[in-house]
Amino acid sequence: MYTQALDLSTSPDVSSLPLGALEQKFYATIENEGKIEPQDWMPEDYRKTLIRQISQHAHSEVVGMLPEGNWISRAPSLRRKVILLAKVQDEGGHGLYLYSACETLGVNRDKLIDDLLTGKAKYSSIFNYPTLTWADVGVIGWLVDGAAIMNQIPLCRCSYGPYARAMIRICKEESFHQRQGYELLMTMMQGTQEQQAMVQDAVNRWWWKCLAMFGPPDSASQHTEQSSRFGIKRISNDELRQQFIDATVPQADILGVSLPDPKLRWNPERAHYDFGAIDWEEFWNTVKGDGPCNQERLATRQQAWEEGKWFREAALAYSQKHAGHPTASL
Ligand code: FAQ
Numbered sequence: 539m540y541t542q543a544l545d546l547s548t549s550p551d552v553s554s555l556p557l558g559a560l561e562q563k564f565y566a567t568i569e570n571e572g573k574i575e576p577q578d579w580m581p582e583d584y585r586k587t588l589i590r591q592i593s594q595h596a597h598s599e600v601v602g603m604l605p606e607g608n609w610i611s612r613a614p615s616l617r618r619k620v621i622l623l624a625k626v627q628d629e630g631g632h633g634l635y636l637y638s639a640c641e642t643l644g645v646n647r648d649k650l651i652d653d654l655l656t657g658k659a660k661y662s663s664i665f666n667y668p669t670l671t672w673a674d675v676g677v678i679g680w681l682v683d684g685a686a687i688m689n690q691i692p693l694c695r696c697s698y699g700p701y702a703r704a705m706i707r708i709c710k711e712e713s714f715h716q717r718q719g720y721e722l723l724m725t726m727m728q729g730t731q732e733q734q735a736m737v738q739d740a741v742n743r744w745w746w747k748c749l750a751m752f753g754p755p756d757s758a759s760q761h762t763e764q765s766s767r768f769g770i771k772r773i774s775n776d777e778l779r780q781q782f783i784d785a786t787v788p789q790a791d792i793l794g795v796s797l798p799d800p801k802l803r804w805n806p807e808r809a810h811y812d813f814g815a816i817d818w819e820e821f822w823n824t825v826k827g828d829g830p831c832n833q834e835r836l837a838t839r840q841q842a843w844e845e846g847k848w849f850r851e852a853a854l855a856y857s858q859k860h861a862g863h864p865t866a867s868l
Pocket of ligand 1: 825
């Protein structure tokens with residue numbers, strides 16, 4: 539989808555316009571809810587911000603396959619195994635759309651992957667925690683995918699065309715992921731006391747990590763102001779976190795689980811739930827590489843990269859051999 543020729547211009551040639559006029563046109567497009575496309579002029583900070591965010595997002599999807607992938611061989615039934623396989627494959631697909639969208643900004647995919655494998659690039663904090671029981675698979679679907687959708691729906695309106703279009707498809711799939719997680723948990727909550735306890739334990743372990751996933755508080759978010767001006771970020775970290783809490787509390791009630799926050803209560807004046815303090819020190823330690831599974835996650839990705847080397851080389855040799863062959867474009 540994102541391999542469209544970057545030299546196809548949808549707009550008149552603007553290369554001779556002075557910088558001020560280019561900038562004016564850029565901001566006018568954003569103001570009018572238009573899309574910036576790869577071939578359009580864009581400020582360097584816009585390009586850099588997008589490369590940072592889209593590549594981190596792509597890495598998150600690919601590393602995000604690992605915690606649940608860990609349970610594919612131990613799924614409790616064929617039905618659950620098929621669903622989980624499809625979900626984990628979807629996450630891999632999301633990573634690929636996003637790497638492709640990122641490449642339209644003129645960055646090389648090998649460089650992005652190298653940054654991930656050498657620990658230079660960030661990916662979402664949430665994937666550095668272990669999946670201890672089968673209930674974790676349900677809770678990841680319900681809460682992690684739930685939080686991901688809350689953050690990603692506004693990205694469908696992001697000003698950069700390739701990113702916005704990738705997000706539309708990704709959000710549809712994430713919505714299926716969230717439902718499968720909730721349905722899995724519903725089934726467990728109708729099961730034995732032991733199964734119910736497993737669900738509650740998993741919710742207790744993941745709740746606070748999911749709240750932190752939205753990023754630092756607005757007062758400490760270094761990029762929000764600029765990304766909002768660029769039409770990349772439509773809703774702030776704190777606002778999205780609040781929307782997620784407000785949407786999730788009633789779902790927890792229906793499920794029959796409690797959320798591990800004694801300060802969580804409805805505030806009629808704010809028309810929102812109040813909630814307790816997030817442990818930001820723990821979040822930053824995890825982001826910086828000291829979470830429980832950071833090393834394991836990177837080691838798994840590095841191993842997969844090594845083991846896939848023969849395949850990448852074979853694919854490249856095949857395409858070189860067939861380049862220019864009459865059937866190559868079929
Ligand atoms: N983890 O100034 P802000 C998924 C960093 S996909 C690690 O607020 P910004 C699907 C941030 O990068 C989940 N680092 O930054 C799935 C920045 O550092 P930098 C991923 C974090 O960009 C489900 C610094 O803190 N989603 O779950 C985190 O305005 C299930 C300052 O922060 C996306 O990537 C974090 N949680 O806002 C897959 C969505 N939060 O770059 C498998 C796209 C913040 O200066 C299974 N990204 N940081 O070194 C975004 O919407 C934004 O980038 C935010 C951060 C909201 C994540």
